[in-house]
Amino acid sequence: MTSDRLRFGLMTLPRSLEETRTIARETDAAGWDWLGIADSPVVYDDSYLHQAEALRTTSRLRVGPLVSHVVVRHPLVVGNLLATLADFGGGRTIGTLATGNSAARGLGLAPATVDELRQAVAAIRGYWAGEGGSFRTSTIPASGRVRTGCPLILAADGPRAAELAGEVGDGMLYGGTLDPSVLDRRVAAGKRRAGQTFWAAPAVSLANTVDGVLADMGEMLVAQANRALRGTDLTERGVPARLQREVEELWRRYDYAFHADSSRSGNAALMSEELASYLVEHFVLWGDLDAWRRRLGDLRARGCDGVLFILGQATQTDVVRSVTARLQELGELPTVARVAETA
Secondary structure (H helix, E strand, O other): OOOOOOEEEEEEOOOOHHHHHHHHHHHHHHOOOEEEEEOOOOOOOOHHHHHHHHHHOOOOOEEEEEOEOOOOOOHHHHHHHHHHHHHHOOOOEOEEEOOOOHHHHOOOOOOOOHHHHHHHHHHHHHHHOOOOEEEOOEEEOOOOOOOOOOOEEEEOOOHHHHHHHHHHOOEEEEOOOOOHHHHHHHHHHHOOOOOOEEEEOOEEOOOOOHHHHHHHHHHHHHHHHHHHOOOOOOOOOOOOHHHHHHHHHHHHHOOHHHOOOOOOOOOHHHOOHHHHHHHHHHHEEOOOHHHHHHHHHHHHHOOOOEEEEEOOOOOHHHHHHHHHHHHHHOOOOOOHHHHHHHO
């Protein structure tokens, strides 16, 4: 059973601290639930420093990395950062973990396996409890010091990671295709225990045409395809047979020096017109007011508890303001008065 009210969050790219502060203040005042800050140090600023600034300039907004990983950072480091931020922000930190895409593949490293991610979650929680833990060949000693923890949301696009999210996560963040059959499988896998939350994570655009969406955020779309459509069974992930070879070629040619950066052209040319249209239709919430109303209603009906929009535009602050206005027009965000009452 799902709530009638969806929660809303967004992911921004940490390009400047002032931009992050502005977005954090405005989303906090407008009643947004969650601000995720991209953790992709190959291209952007440090996510955790931006998270600290977002927490410092807000009073109710939840903040966290989107998404962190355990390839370059050991689970001890991730656990320590999250616990420190949870204390700093008065318990408003939300942690999101995945196997690692740009922060691993961008350095030529292999992402963590699903089994290693399971081990990392246990190690982080053991560290918070003062009991220690293990990861790969390392051991976190039992310190006896109990630290402030936070929810651990697992980001999962494929079926095995979704199963893990349902087993050990406090929730799941899903950034794959919104094809109904695939989405239904992910919700069923990711929401299996009381209190678990399922967040859909589409890209977002106010454009009303496919070409308009591509002009708005084509680089982010090809980044999503590079991340969410990796796997041995592309049919299970909703990719039509006619596009599967092109998707596999995209993996090989993707350049992480331009990862998800619509302010610089780098990877969008890897998409054919057909693949680009497919990605717009299945990975983006876009179009007019009625299109938004239908898509949000469908996500709600299929068991989603929240929607976290992936920003990829060159100018983020203006997009945040436009999306806020759209959600207010739809009655999906509370009024300023209601935000003040519940703060």
